[in-house]
Amino acid sequence: MTINPASIFKDVEAIRKNAPLVHNITNYVVMNTTANALLAIGASPVMAHALPEVEDMAAIAGALVINIGTLSDAWIESMFKAAQKATSRNIPIVLDPVGVGATQYRTRTARELIRAAAPSIIRGNGSEIMALCEEGQTTRGVDSTSGSDQAVEAAQALSRDLNCVVCVTGAIDYIVSQKDMVQVKNGHPMMPRVTGLGCTATALCGAFAAVNPDYGRAAAHAMAVMGIAGEMAAKHAPGPGTLQVNFIDSLYRLSETDITERFKI
Amino acid sequence: MTINPASIFKDVEAIRKNAPLVHNITNYVVMNTTANALLAIGASPVMAHALPEVEDMAAIAGALVINIGTLSDAWIESMFKAAQKATSRNIPIVLDPVGVGATQYRTRTARELIRAAAPSIIRGNGSEIMALCEEGQTTRGVDSTSGSDQAVEAAQALSRDLNCVVCVTGAIDYIVSQKDMVQVKNGHPMMPRVTGLGCTATALCGAFAAVNPDYGRAAAHAMAVMGIAGEMAAKHAPGPGTLQVNFIDSLYRLSETDITERFKI
Amino acid sequence: MTINPASIFKDVEAIRKNAPLVHNITNYVVMNTTANALLAIGASPVMAHALPEVEDMAAIAGALVINIGTLSDAWIESMFKAAQKATSRNIPIVLDPVGVGATQYRTRTARELIRAAAPSIIRGNGSEIMALCEEGQTTRGVDSTSGSDQAVEAAQALSRDLNCVVCVTGAIDYIVSQKDMVQVKNGHPMMPRVTGLGCTATALCGAFAAVNPDYGRAAAHAMAVMGIAGEMAAKHAPGPGTLQVNFIDSLYRLSETDITERFKI
Numbered sequence: 134m135t136i137n138p139a140s141i142f143k144d145v146e147a148i149r150k151n152a153p154l155v156h157n158i159t160n161y162v163v164m165n166t167t168a169n170a171l172l173a174i175g176a177s178p179v180m181a182h183a184l185p186e187v188e189d190m191a192a193i194a195g196a197l198v199i200n201i202g203t204l205s206d207a208w209i210e211s212m213f214k215a216a217q218k219a220t221s222r223n224i225p226i227v228l229d230p231v232g233v234g235a236t237q238y239r240t241r242t243a244r245e246l247i248r249a250a251a252p253s254i255i256r257g258n259g260s261e262i263m264a265l266c267e268e269g270q271t272t273r274g275v276d277s278t279s280g281s282d283q284a285v286e287a288a289q290a291l292s293r294d295l296n297c298v299v300c301v302t303g304a305i306d307y308i309v310s311q312k313d314m315v316q317v318k319n320g321h322p323m324m325p326r327v328t329g330l331g332c333t334a335t336a337l338c339g340a341f342a343a344v345n346p347d348y349g350r351a352a353a354h355a356m357a358v359m360g361i362a363g364e365m366a367a368k369h370a371p372g373p374g375t376l377q378v379n380f381i382d383s384l385y386r387l388s389e390t391d392i393t394e395r396f397k398i
Numbered sequence: 399m400t401i402n403p404a405s406i407f408k409d410v411e412a413i414r415k416n417a418p419l420v421h422n423i424t425n426y427v428v429m430n431t432t433a434n435a436l437l438a439i440g441a442s443p444v445m446a447h448a449l450p451e452v453e454d455m456a457a458i459a460g461a462l463v464i465n466i467g468t469l470s471d472a473w474i475e476s477m478f479k480a481a482q483k484a485t486s487r488n489i490p491i492v493l494d495p496v497g498v499g500a501t502q503y504r505t506r507t508a509r510e511l512i513r514a515a516a517p518s519i520i521r522g523n524g525s526e527i528m529a530l531c532e533e534g535q536t537t538r539g540v541d542s543t544s545g546s547d548q549a550v551e552a553a554q555a556l557s558r559d560l561n562c563v564v565c566v567t568g569a570i571d572y573i574v575s576q577k578d579m580v581q582v583k584n585g586h587p588m589m590p591r592v593t594g595l596g597c598t599a600t601a602l603c604g605a606f607a608a609v610n611p612d613y614g615r616a617a618a619h620a621m622a623v624m625g626i627a628g629e630m631a632a633k634h635a636p637g638p639g640t641l642q643v644n645f646i647d648s649l650y651r652l653s654e655t656d657i658t659e660r661f662k663i
Numbered sequence: 664m665t666i667n668p669a670s671i672f673k674d675v676e677a678i679r680k681n682a683p684l685v686h687n688i689t690n691y692v693v694m695n696t697t698a699n700a701l702l703a704i705g706a707s708p709v710m711a712h713a714l715p716e717v718e719d720m721a722a723i724a725g726a727l728v729i730n731i732g733t734l735s736d737a738w739i740e741s742m743f744k745a746a747q748k749a750t751s752r753n754i755p756i757v758l759d760p761v762g763v764g765a766t767q768y769r770t771r772t773a774r775e776l777i778r779a780a781a782p783s784i785i786r787g788n789g790s791e792i793m794a795l796c797e798e799g800q801t802t803r804g805v806d807s808t809s810g811s812d813q814a815v816e817a818a819q820a821l822s823r824d825l826n827c828v829v830c831v832t833g834a835i836d837y838i839v840s841q842k843d844m845v846q847v848k849n850g851h852p853m854m855p856r857v858t859g860l861g862c863t864a865t866a867l868c869g870a871f872a873a874v875n876p877d878y879g880r881a882a883a884h885a886m887a888v889m890g891i892a893g894e895m896a897a898k899h900a901p902g903p904g905t906l907q908v909n910f911i912d913s914l915y916r917l918s919e920t921d922i923t924e925r926f927k928i
Contacts, residue, residue, distance in 0.1 A: 162694045162710050164468075164535035166595035171637055178593065179426050179497065183470040203694075205713040205737070207470070232709065236719035247802025289480045326915065328698035328708065373703055382637025385591065429692045429733075433858035438903055443858065444762065445692050448735040451768035458765065472735070647902025650856065 134313045135351050141354045142346065142389040144345050153195030158212050160231065161246045167336040173384035173390035174358070176340040183248030183295025187211045190217035195343030198336050201239055201384035202231035209242055213370050216250035223255035225342035225351075229335035234259065234264025246261050249294055253348045255291065256300040260282030260353060279294075285309065294346045298348045306356040310349035317353060318397040319360025321367035324358065327377045334359045361395045363389060369376055399614050406619045407654040409610050414440035417661055418460030418608035421439030421484075422601060423447050423465025423477050425496065431642065432601040438649035439623070441605040454477045456483040460608030463601050464511065467496035474507055481515035488605050490518035490607035490616075494600035498522065499529025504593055514614060518613045520556065521565040521600045521636045524549030531556045550574065554655045567599055571621040575614035582618060584625025584663040586632035599624045610622045624659045664843045664879050668926050671884045674875050680707035682928055683725030683873035687866060688712050688742050690761065691730025693859030697866040697906065703914035704888070706870040721748040724875030728866050729776065731769055734759035739772055746780035755783035755872035755881075759865035764788070764794025769774040773899065777825055784876045786830040786865045789814030790902045791792075796821045815839065828878045836886040840879035840903045847883060848927040849890025851897035857907045864889045892917060 152251045159167060171178035181190040184207070191197050199212050230243040243265055247255070259281055266287045280346040281303060287298035288309040301307040303308050306317040324330050331333045337359060341351035355356065366379035366389075383391075401552040424432060429445050436443035446455040449472070456462050464477050475519050484491045489617045495508040509531055512520070522530065524546055531552045546568060553564035553574040566572040572580040602624060605615035630652075631644035648656075684707045687695060694710055701708035711720040721727050727749040729742050729790070749756045760773040773795055779786070787795065789811055796817045818829035818839040831837040836847040837880060854860050867889060871881035895917075896909035913921075 138896075160710070161426050161691050162698050165430060165695060168427050169638065169642070172593055180425070180468055181498070182468060182561045183495070183499070183503060185471075186501035186503035187470070190911060191815035193500065202712055203712060204716070206715070232711070235709070235723065237720065238716035240564035263439060326702045328695060328702055335673070360489065370912075372915035373699065374908040374911025377699070377911075378639040378643055378908055381639030381642075382635075386638075425819055426691050430695060430858060433692055434903065434907070437856045437858055444765070445690070446762070446766070447733060448768060450736075451734070451766035453769065456767035641909055643904040646904025646907075647900075650902035651905075 134314055134315055136350055136353045136357065138389060138393040140245065140350065141357050141392050141396070144189060144270050144304060144341050144351065144354045145174065145358065145387060147380035148340050149190055149336060151344060152177045153340060154179060154193060155196050155198060155336065155339040155343060156190045156215065157198045158187065158208065158215055159198060159200035159332065162202060163332040166329050167333050169373065169381050170333045170384055171336055171340055174337060175342055181207055182211050184211050184214060187215040188218045192328060193217045194307045196227065196339035198224045198227045198339040200332055200335060202326055202332060204239060204242060205291060212246060213249055215397040216246065216337050218385035220250045225339065227256065227335055227338045227342060228252040228331055230255065230257050230261050230330065232262045240264060248323055251295045252297050253342055254298045254300065254338045254352045256302060256338055258331065259301055262291065262299060263287040283304065298352045300352050300356060302331060302356065306360070308349060308353040308356060313349060315353045316398060317356045317360055319357055320393060321363045323370065323373055323376055324363045326360045326373040357396060358387065361392055364392060364395055370373065399575065399580055400623065401618045403654060403658040404620050406657050406661070407613065409469055409606050409616065409619045410652060412609035414606050417442045417608060419457045419458060420461050420463060420601065420604040420608060421446065421480065422460035422463045423452065423473065423480055424463060424465035424597065428597040430580045431594050432598050434599055434646050435598045435607055435649055438646045439585060439602060440606055447476050448587060449476050449479060452480040453483045453533045456480045457487065457490060461492065461604035462606040465494040465496060465597055465600060466508055466634060467597060468508060469504060475513060478514055481511065485515045490604065490613060491515060492521065492600055492603045493517040494531050494597055494605060495520065495522050495526050496597065498526045505529060516560045517562050518607055519563045519565065519603045519614060519617045521567060521603055522632060523596065524566055524568055527556065527564060527566050528552040531535065532544055533582065537586065554612045563617045565617050565621060567596060567621065571625070573614060573618040578614060580585045580618045581663060582621045584629060584660060586612055587626045588632055588635065588638055588641055591638040622661055623652065626657055629660055630656060640652055664840065664845055666845060666883045668881055668919060668922040670824050670880065671922050671926070674871050674881065674884045675704065675917060676842045677874035678870050681874055682707045683870060684709060684722065685726050685728060685729045685866065685869040685873060686711065686720045686724035686745065688717065688738065689728060689730035689862065690744055692732060693862040696859050697863050699911050700863045700914055701866055701870055704870055704909045714741050714744060717745040719747045722752065724754060725846055726755045726757065726869035728757045728869040729842060729863055730759040730761055730865060731773055732862060734766060734769060734772060741789050742776060745777055746776065750780045755869065755878060755883050756780060757784045757786065757865055757868045757872060758782040759862055760785065760787050760795050761862065763791045768811065770794060781825045782827050782828065783872055784828045784868045784882045786832060786868055788861065789831055789833055792821065792829060792831050799806040810836065828882045830882050830886060832861060832886065836890070838879060838883040838886060841878060845883045846928060847886045847890055849887055849894060849925060851893045853897055853900065853903055853906055854893045857905040873879055887926055888917065891922055894919060
């Protein structure tokens with residue numbers, strides 16, 4: 134799999150043109166910022182979590198994004214129901230296993246979710262991806278990192294097992310599919326100081342997967358766009374407050390030239 | 399009904415002087431941004447949704463704002479209870495039927511709400527207003543638009559039926575009351591790319607209705623302030639991230655001169 | 664108790680070095696902004712409220728922050744459970760009794776919480792602190808203020824009774840411990856126009872208490888950092904939208920020189 138600025142921008146244009154509806158069942162912390170990121174790139178976000186409506190919403194969506202960042206039993210039930218609907222419609226499901234490994238509740242829920250309805254794309258940091266596939270792995274909340282080699286191995290195991298794309302994000306992003314792996318080296322060290330940019334990366338995977346049925350490419354394109362927009366945002370950002378604002382502007386303004394100038398693989 | 403810069407600014411001054419308490423039962427996505435908008439214009443926002451306290455909160459509020467953007471059964475019960483309290487106290491109720499038509503759950507809930515406790519003001523986009531009053535109407539999530547003529551007709555039907563003010567917002571805002579209609583032409587095309595500015599318009603209706611018992615004027619004034627603040631915000635905004643920040647600053651700084659220079663009807 | 668720029672910055676450096684995990688059970692309005700403030704100062708925030716996981720999360724945290732701003736029964740149960748775990752581990756508990764006095768539900772809940780598991784630090788505005796300890800006190804939502812003398816007396820009574828630190832914040836912040844009181848005079852009048860900066864002050868108390876076992880100093884340091892970062896943020900902020908963004912940048916960039924130049928006691 135090779136990705137390049139033209140293939141990335143082609144997907145951005147498709148999102149801007151088609152404004153795919155991305156159904157998010159996500160955490161309270163990032164609802165506003167991921168909705169804004171989806172709007173800025175050109176998609177149509179909707180957040181809906183109630184059991185009586187998740188099927189109806191998944192029935193009109195172009196992608197379903199499930200994020201377990203602020204989990205509770207009622208929401209879990211809705212996640213399963215929405216995922217089943219998405220599976221039956223063959224639309225992409227993107228999973229963000231936030232904080233998996235930090236509590237048994239998250240680990241158990243994420244593992245049950247991936248068994249009940251295989252996601253098209255899973256995106257997490259290294260420790261989350263490792264916790265998702267291994268027993269006895271514990272992480273330190275939501276922003277841990279771990280040895281990238283182990284994480285890539287875990288991603289490969291998950292990818293093989295579930296027949297899905299796994300993104301391990303960090304200073305370098307690894308996009309692992311069943312027979313392939315791409316690295317994306319864009320991004321900025323201040324990005325982890327903004328809450329929920331990982332969740333935003335996951336939400337963007339939903340938008341890209343809604344317009345590109347090659348989910349490996351879709352995920353890699355989304356990661357490149359995240360990193361490039363982050364670099365553009367950091368250029369004039371004295372701190373993470375400004376970075377968050379500029380990041381949305383950068384998604385909105387992103388041109389093929391921006392991608393060509395910055396894309397690093 | 400005629401509205402003008404002086405009448406608009408008079409309400410702004412009343413909000414700044416009296417800081418009316420606006421009780422919001424609203425969606426997770428916009429809680430932070432609508433609270434900030436209410437604070438910036440000079441009102442006192444409170445968000446409270448628990449069944450055991452919504453009556454107490456509605457009992458001390460100057461207006462109740464109900465927004466169904468991220469609905470669930472427990473919240474619906476609280477919406478009804480708060481609306482009954484607001485009705486008994488004769489304080490304005492403002493309803494935002496977010497995403498009505500996208501799922502049966504939203505359509506049914508919104509229709510039941512307007513029957514149980516007639517709102518003073520309903521604010522939605524064209525497709526939401528049409529879905530609220532017609533059978534068989536479906537929308538595409540939360541940011542759809544539709545033919546404005548049909549939407550205005552739907553607004554007129556709702557307004558007659560419920561004896562309330564209906565705002566249909568879009569590039570042109572239509573404020574429909576039982577015997578009258580005002581158009582407000584302020585705003586900026588980038589505003590729909592910021593999540594929740596519609597919800598903010600609804601919340602501002604609450605603040606204006608809390609200080610102006612003529613709810614038609616209150617709603618029209620709120621829409622003018624939204625549009626004008628949006629134009630001011632867009633002037634130096636490279637994208638929707640900056641627009642969102644500037645918009646709050648503009649609400650805070652809004653002067654009679656700003657309104658006079660920009661008001662378009 | 665004396666605090667000074669060197670002691671304040673020592674704690675800031677400890678937070679940046681150790682990145683303490685701060686477990687927040689907080690309100691929907693401020694989840695994003697308090698997570699960003701904690702990240703900007705150098706801590707690791709996690710938001711988790713589900714009954715099946717709050718003990719596991721409190722078991723790995725350096726501090727527990729409980730904020731009752733958008734209360735409901737399920738969350739209350741989790742607050743108690745997390746507080747018990749934190750007590751058993753002897754990690755600091757910080758309580759923000761948002762809106763206490765506005766509804767009986769909040770008053771009862773906050774009073775039961777402080778009896779069940781004594782917090783290390785309570786932070787509120789004057790009317791909240793008075794409502795927390797007196798019968799028959801009512802407040803006007805979440806941003807009321809009251810005579811600071813009465814509030815300080817209430818804080819002293821609470822502090823004696825619960826053997827905890829009580830911060831009464833406003834134009835002047837009073838940090839009251841069992842035998843001592845410190846005033847911090849930093850801050851900016853525009854700060855109350857940003858939603859949730861009080862909640863952010865509480866969250867920062869959690870980060871400081873996680874690295875400084877002298878909770879009186881930890882709270883005073885946190886209040887000084889809040890006020891100083893607020894002043895820095897206001898310097899180039901035309902309104903509260905920009906203030907909120909700049910505030911995060913200021914926390915991130917805060918140097919010992921910034922503190923020395925601005926610290927006012």
